[in-house]
Amino acid sequence: MQIAVSGGKGGTGKSTVATNLAVALHSLGTDIVMADLDVEAPNDHLLLGAELANEEPVNQFMPRFDYSKCTKCRKCAEVCEEHAIVTLKDGTPFLMPVLCPGCRACEIVCPVPGAILEGFRTIGHTYVTQTPYGFTLVTGKLREGEERSMPLVVVAKKKALEIQKKEGGMLLVDTAAGTGNTVSKAIEGSRLLIAVTEPTPLGIHDTELILKLGKLMKLETWVVVNRSDLGDVGKVAEIAEKYGAEIVAEIPYSENIVKSYVSGKPIVLENVPEAKIFRDLAERVTAFLGGGE
Amino acid sequence: MMQMAIASGKGGVGKSTITASLLYLLKDRYRFIAVDADAEAPNLGLLLGVEEWEEVREHVGAKVAKINPESCIRCGICYERCPYDSIHIDEDGNYFVNELTCEGCNVCGLVCPVKGTITLEPARSGVIRRATTKYGFPIISAQLDVGRPESGKLVTEEKEWAKKLMEELNLEHMIVDSAAGIGCQVIASLGGADAAILIAEPTPASLSDVQRAYKVVQHFREPAYLIINKADINPGFRALREWAEEEGIPILGEVPYDRAIPKSMAMLKPVVEAFPDSPASRALKEIAERVAEIIG
Numbered sequence: 001m002q003i004a005v006s007g008g009k010g011g012t013g014k015s016t017v018a019t020n021l022a023v024a025l026h027s028l029g030t031d032i033v034m035a036d037l038d039v040e041a042p043n044d045h046l047l048l049g050a051e052l053a054n055e056e057p058v059n060q061f062m063p064r065f066d067y068s069k070c071t072k073c074r075k076c077a078e079v080c081e082e083h084a085i086v087t088l089k090d091g092t093p094f095l096m097p098v099l100c101p102g103c104r105a106c107e108i109v110c111p112v113p114g115a116i117l118e119g120f121r122t123i124g125h126t127y128v129t130q131t132p133y134g135f136t137l138v139t140g141k142l143r144e145g146e147e148r149s150m151p152l153v154v155v156a157k158k159k160a161l162e163i164q165k166k167e168g169g170m171l172l173v174d175t176a177a178g179t180g181n182t183v184s185k186a187i188e189g190s191r192l193l194i195a196v197t198e199p200t201p202l203g204i205h206d207t208e209l210i211l212k213l214g215k216l217m218k219l220e221t222w223v224v225v226n227r228s229d230l231g232d233v234g235k236v237a238e239i240a241e242k243y244g245a246e247i248v249a250e251i252p253y254s255e256n257i258v259k260s261y262v263s264g265k266p267i268v269l270e271n272v273p274e275a276k277i278f279r280d281l282a283e284r285v286t287a288f289l290g291g292g293e
Numbered sequence: 294m295m296q297m298a299i300a301s302g303k304g305g306v307g308k309s310t311i312t313a314s315l316l317y318l319l320k321d322r323y324r325f326i327a328v329d330a331d332a333e334a335p336n337l338g339l340l341l342g343v344e345e346w347e348e349v350r351e352h353v354g355a356k357v358a359k360i361n362p363e364s365c366i367r368c369g370i371c372y373e374r375c376p377y378d379s380i381h382i383d384e385d386g387n388y389f390v391n392e393l394t395c396e397g398c399n400v401c402g403l404v405c406p407v408k409g410t411i412t413l414e415p416a417r418s419g420v421i422r423r424a425t426t427k428y429g430f431p432i433i434s435a436q437l438d439v440g441r442p443e444s445g446k447l448v449t450e451e452k453e454w455a456k457k458l459m460e461e462l463n464l465e466h467m468i469v470d471s472a473a474g475i476g477c478q479v480i481a482s483l484g485g486a487d488a489a490i491l492i493a494e495p496t497p498a499s500l501s502d503v504q505r506a507y508k509v510v511q512h513f514r515e516p517a518y519l520i521i522n523k524a525d526i527n528p529g530f531r532a533l534r535e536w537a538e539e540e541g542i543p544i545l546g547e548v549p550y551d552r553a554i555p556k557s558m559a560m561l562k563p564v565v566e567a568f569p570d571s572p573a574s575r576a577l578k579e580i581a582e583r584v585a586e587i588i589g
Contacts, residue, residue: 009334010473011305015498040474041303041505043498081356081398081413103376103398144508147445147477150396154377177304177473178333179439184393185377200558202309202336209334213439216393230555262496262527 001289002164002171004187007196008206010177013226013251014038016261017196017278018174019047020268023133024282027269031169032135035160037186038176039140039152045129049264052127052139058155060102064119065093069112076106076116097121101148124152126159133266136163149182157186170289179209184217191289193219195245199231204239211243220288221245224281227253249281294459295588296467298486300510302502304334304473306494307522310554311577312470313340313563318581320428323588325466327426328455329434330482332419332444337470338434342561346422350454352435354446355418356397358390364410371401371411392416393440418443421451423458431458445477452481466588475505488587489515490545494523495530504536518587520580521547546580548573 005018015038022034036044045052063076063085072091077083084099085106102123110116123146127139140156142149157173164171175186187193193214197207207223214221223240225233228250240247251257254274260267268278301308309331316327329337338346360371360380365388372380372388379394380401390401402411419437426432433455435447448471455467471482483489489510493503503519510517519537524547537544553571557564565574 009305009336011303038474040476040479041498041502043303043501046497046501079399079403101376101396101398103396103400104374105398105400105403108374108400108403142476144475144505145480145512147480149474149476150377150442158378178437178444180333180437180444181394181396181440181442183333184391184440188391188394200555201339201561202334202558205336205339206334209439213393216440227555230552231559258526261498262530264497 002173002190003192003194003285004173004175004190005194005196006175006183006187006210008177008179008210009197009203012196012198012203014196015043015047015174016257017194017224018172019044020266020278021282021285022135022172023266024268024278025170025285026133026135028282028286030286031167033160033164033167033169033171034135034137035157035171035173036137036139037153037156037173039124039142039149039156040176042139042141044137044174045139046264047261048131048133048137048266050129050131050137052129054128055125057122058124058126058152059120060123060151061104062097062100062102062119062121063095063106064117066115066117067092069115071112073111075109075111079105079109081105098147102151126156128163136167138163149176150185153182153185179213184213187217190219192285193221194224195221196224196226197236198227199225199233199236204235207236208239211239211245214245215243222248224249224251226251229253248284249277251277294465295488296469296486297488297490298469298471298482299490299492300471300479300483300506301473301492302475302506303499306492306499308492309336309340309470310558310564311492311520311522311548312337312468314565314577315581315584316341316430316468317428317563317565318578319585320430322585323466324464325430325468326455326459326464327430327432328451328467328469329432330448330451330469330478331472332435332437332447332478333472335434335436338424338432339561340558340563341426341428341432343424343426343432346424348423350421352418352421352447352450353415355416355441355443356413357392357395357416358397358399358401359412359414360388360390361410362387364407366407368406370404370406374400374404376400396442419447421447421454431462443477445481448478448481475509479506479509483509483513483515486513486515489517491517491519492522493519493533495521495527495533500533500536507540517542519544523550525549545583546576548576
């Protein structure tokens with residue numbers, strides 16, 4: 001069982017909703033594993049007041065050429081969709097490491113065994129952190145200067161799925177901003193997509209994009225409107241309806257939430273009115289997944 | 294000629310709102326083009342009141358693999374070898390490519406034993422659009438189709454188009470509003486820039502992300518500057534300012550949390566135009582003076 005929290009626009013409150021939902025679901029008795037797949041800007045651990053632990057490098061394949069065996073046939077360069085391999089006039093191949101996506105197409109086409117050797121570079125790290133709230137958080141973190149987040153999203157998600165398989169329960173995925181294929185990779189396999197937005201024209205514009213993606217992926221999609229008093233929720237409702245999604249929660253701008261956000265203590269456990277919104281959402285998620293709503 | 298990129302690492306800290314205001318404040322002093330380089334969530338055009346694009350170019354840069362079920366022998370090799378787990382099996386046992394996660398590397402096509410069964414097809418990756426804002430300066434904005442790879446390439450294309458327009462229209466400067474994150478879109482935005490303006494709010498999450506964005510800026514050896522947004526939402530948090538001081542990043546100014554900003558957004562106007570006397574606008578005017586000093 002997997003659910004995903006996403007939103008299109010950055011900074012709408014994805015991580016706030018995801019972390020509070022995780023804590024609330026866990027306190028309702030649902031076993032949960034959380035995956036922070038916003039690998040370019042992972043923050044869930046900060047919001048949960050946890051320090052990232054159990055760091056493991058994500059090593060990505062990179063070809064190394066054995067020039068004593070290479071026949072300079074240029075096949076590796078021709079097949080590289082990213083043009084990461086350039087050849088000299090005589091056909092000698094060279095790799096431009098930052099462009100290499102690690103897909104192994106070059107290795108597959110190389111006709112000489114041993115001419116392309118196994119090399120690698122570290123494109124980022126994964127972390128497996130025990131949160132103070134009793135559940136495990138898996139985090140992917142792209143190394144600064146690396147362009148492609150997809151390989152890291154794939155590895156971090158696999159790791160989260162393995163842990164979920166071992167521990168049982170539900171996987172809750174928090175995605176990056178945007179609506180490109182790394183977001184769809186993170187969302188893939190979810191029973192439910194929760195799109196967090198804000199009722200500004202910008203939020204509404206980007207909500208449409210994420211709802212489009214949800215529809216293409218044939219996912220049940222809910223909308224959470226954050227900072228709901230900063231704009232026109234009716235306009236969010238219009239877009240949601242157009243894509244067959246439903247607004248399930250509205251969160252007004254709240255200094256309490258800002259305080260909990262900056263102090264790394266999820267608000268859902270505190271005795272403030274805002275906590276109820278997240279508890280209700282968690283109950284609704286449980287009911288949906290349990291009963292099929 | 295100066296190319297200036299605005300980045301933040303974390304999304305939603307105010308990149309586009311601040312950029313829109315700075316563009317508005319500097320429009321009579323400089324001849325520039327604005328580039329919205331957040332192709333997965335493009336918003337700068339909205340904030341500048343762009344209602345219609347004058348020119349829309351389709352970008353067919355992406356490639357996605359396709360499996361022909363007629364000739365597929367269901368050996369499953371493509372399924373095993375896809376580096377991104379983008380090949381799936383349907384209820385009838387047919388293999389298919391999920392176009393929404395495919396990276397277009399063609400590994401499946403190379404390992405497939407039946408020639409011609411898996412092909413790499415060109416796919417539309419999105420559009421790049423041009424408009425003239427009501428403030429007189431032009432804007433270029435990209436929008437990636439949902440679920441497509443390589444938004445960075447779209448940003449590179451955008452900047453190429455912007456450069457051509459600069460020549461045609463005799464413009465001096467390019468201001469690039471980048472995406473959230475630190476990946477390909479941001480790298481494409483920062484690459485070739487003469488200066489980077491970082492935007493952050495005083496929260497641990499924003500600090501963590503802006504530090505990562507700064508590392509990318511350092512890769513390009515560009516001078517960096519910092520604007521602190523929502524500067525008063527977390528009193529007592531000094532780590533952001535301390536970090537900037539340690540790294541020697543000049544702070545161009547601090548914008549207070551101000552409800553005038555969401556209100557101006559709803560009006561589709563930069564806050565400095567809609568509410569020129571609001572606290573945020575006053576701070577932005579001072580910041581615009583500093584930015585003018587950088588541009589020279």
